[in-house]
Amino acid sequence: MTVPTIALPDGTAMPVLGVGTWGYAEQPTRRRDEIDSLRAALDAGLTMIDTAEMYADGGAEELVGEALAARRDEAFLVDKVLPSDASRHGTVEACDRALRRLRTDRIDLYLLHWRGRYPLAETVEAFGELRDAGKIRAWGVSNLDVDDLAELDEVPSGDQVATDQILYNLVRRGPEWDLLPWAERRGLPLMAYSPVEQGRLLDEPALCEVADGHDATPAQIAIAWVLDHPGVSAIPKTATPARIAENRAALDVALTDDDRAALDAAFPPPVRKRRLEIL
Ligand code: NDP
Numbered sequence: 001m002t003v004p005t006i007a008l009p010d011g012t013a014m015p016v017l018g019v020g021t022w023g024y025a026e027q028p029t030r031r032r033d034e035i036d037s038l039r040a041a042l043d044a045g046l047t048m049i050d051t052a053e054m055y056a057d058g059g060a061e062e063l064v065g066e067a068l069a070a071r072r073d074e075a076f077l078v079d080k081v082l083p084s085d086a087s088r089h090g091t092v093e094a095c096d097r098a099l100r101r102l103r104t105d106r107i108d109l110y111l112l113h114w115r116g117r118y119p120l121a122e123t124v125e126a127f128g129e130l131r132d133a134g135k136i137r138a139w140g141v142s143n144l145d146v147d148d149l150a151e152l153d154e155v156p157s158g159d160q161v162a163t164d165q166i167l168y169n170l171v172r173r174g175p176e177w178d179l180l181p182w183a184e185r186r187g188l189p190l191m192a193y194s195p196v197e198q199g200r201l202l203d204e205p206a207l208c209e210v211a212d213g214h215d216a217t218p219a220q221i222a223i224a225w226v227l228d229h230p231g232v233s234a235i236p237k238t239a240t241p242a243r244i245a246e247n248r249a250a251l252d253v254a255l256t257d258d259d260r261a262a263l264d265a266a267f268p269p270p271v272r273k274r275r276l277e278i279l
Contacts, residue, residue, distance in 0.1 A: 001251055001252060002045065003016065003017055003046060003047070003251065004016050004251070006189045006231060006233055008109075008138050008162040008163070008189065009138075009160060009162055009187070009188075010138060010160070010162070012108070012137060012138055012162075014048065014076060014108075014109065014162075014163070014233065015047055015048040015076055015233070016227055016232075016233040016234070016251075017046060017223070017227065017233065017234055017235075017236075017247070017248065017250070017251060018041075018046060018047070018049060018050055018076070018078070018233070018234070018235045019037065019038065019041045019046055019048070019049050019050065019235060019236070019237065019238065019244065019247075020050045020235040020236060020237030021034075021038075021049065021050060021051040021052075021055055021060045021064060021237060022055050022060070022237055023055070023237065023239065024051075024055060024059070024060040024063050024064075024237075024239060025055065025059030025060045025062065025063040026056050026059070030239055033239050033240065033241060034063055034067075034239045035063065035066060035067045036241045037238060037239050037241045037243075037244055038063075038064065038067035038068065039067055039071075040241045040244040040245070041244050041248075042068070042071055042074050042075060044244055044245055044248045045248070046244060046248050047074055047075050048075075048076040048078060048235065049064055049068070049075055049076070049077055049078065050078040050079075050165075050191075050193075050235040051064050051078070051079050051080075051102075052080035052113055053079070053080065053081060053082055053085070053097070053098055054080065054082055054113060058097070058098075058101050061079065061098055061101035061102050062101045062102075064077070064102055065101055065102040065103035065104065066103070068103075068104075069103055072103075072104050075108075076108045076109070077102065077104065077106075077107050077108045077109070078107075078108065078109045078110075078111065078165075078191075078235075079102070079107045079109075079110055079111070080110070080111040080112070080113040080142060080165075081094045081095065081098075081111070081112060081113060081123075082094065082113055082116075083112065083113060083114055083115060083116020083118065084116060084117075086116060086118045086122070086126075087118045087122055087123075088118075088122040088123075088125055088126050089126070090118075090126075091122075091123055091126035091127065091130070092126050092129060092130060095107065095110060095130050095135055095136065096135075099135060105134070106134060106135055106136065106137060107135065107136045107137070108136075108137045108138065109136070109137065109138050109139070109140055109162060109163065110127065110130065110136040110138075110139050110140075111140045111141055111142045111163070111165055112139075112140075112141045112142060113142050113143070114142055114143035114278065115141075115143070115144060115148055120148075120151065120152050120158065121155045121156060121158075124139075124152075124155050124156070124157055124158050124160075125156070125157075127139035128157055128160075138160075138162040139160070139162060140161050140162040140163035140164060140165065140191075141161060141163075141164050141165070142164065142165035142166070142193075143164075143165070143166060143167075143276065143278050144166075144276075145179065145275060145276035146178050146179050146182050149164060149179075149182065149183075149186075149188070153186075161188065162189065163188065163190065163191050163233075164179075164183065164188060164190055164191070165190075165191040165193055165235075166179065166190060166191070166192065166193065166276060167192075167193055167194055167276070167277050167278060167279050168190070168192035168193075168195070168232070169192065169194060169196065169197050169201065169222060169226060170197070170201055170204075170207065170222055170225055170266075170267040171197050171200075171201050171267055172194075172197070172277055173267065173268075173269050173270055174270050174273075174274035174275075174276065174277060175190070176269050176270055177270040177272065177273050177274065178273060179276065180232070183231060184231055187231075188231075189231050189232070189233065190231060190232045190233070191232070191233045191234070191235060192226045192232055192233065192234045193279070194279050195222060195223050195226045195234040195235070195236050196218075196219050196222045196236055197222075198279070201218075201222060202218040202219055202222070204218070204266065204267075205266075206262055206263060206265070206266030206267070207221055207222060207263070207266070209262065210255075210259045213259070214259075216249075216250075216253050217246060219236070219243070219246065219247060219250070220246065220247070220249055220253055221250075221253060221255075221259075221263075223236055223247060223250035224250045224251075224253035224254075224255055225255065225263060227250065227251070228255050228260070
């Protein structure tokens, strides 16, 4: 199937599945595979690419820029500003640096990586300037729990937040207690990072059993489970070109009620509030 999209508050279509790049550009011997993975992703219609100035100290942005050089228009680029850069002027400067490394004139979705010492109002004001200048199309946040999001809503233009990128997968179900319902009521799309728990959950017997029933891989089921939640997108990272097609095919998995029940039994939903976890 074609990659479905979620409408951001301004109407922009954001793909529900993309590729993460944390860990890219750290080992020269993997560079070829990393670039090939991103190009394979575009070939497969997996156009959302998530990166951050933090990853390899700008190295991941540079690698993304190299991989997409002639194909920028095909991609939906997500990037993140570090909290230590997220002051009124620092955010604008960080974005300009990122644009140079990414070899582009715009970022589709620019996120505050996590909340730091600068008031949210400052960062939001800077995001507004960047959007007016056409340097970013939309902005959002990452690692913000419900109380922070509620505070953001009160900041001038804070209600224009396009997404909250959070840790969410079968073994990190805490957000289902309040964050997912809050975001759904509020119409705020969420983006799940580490959807396969960095590979650690792929040997879980219950996951493997559901996968066998679909002739699918555990990674495909773990990703399909995240995407089974309305308004939630996912950005599994891989630097293995063959896994791009594998992860994309998670979109073809239709979980049944029996699958959901089996996964609930093995990976129980939360029964109380837990602070949003961070990796
Ligand atoms: P993921 O859950 O995406 O797991 C990535 C790991 O799983 C890699 O080791 C990868 O190996 C492996 N993997 C991927 N697909 C498969 C597969 N089909 N079969 C077997 N193994 C597989 O973890 P990440 O923490 O990387 O999260 C994804 C992205 O989310 C990050 O890359 C980053 O862009 C973003 N992120 C954002 C954070 C934030 O604070 N906002 C925090 C953490 C992540 P290999 O590469 O060798 O194929």
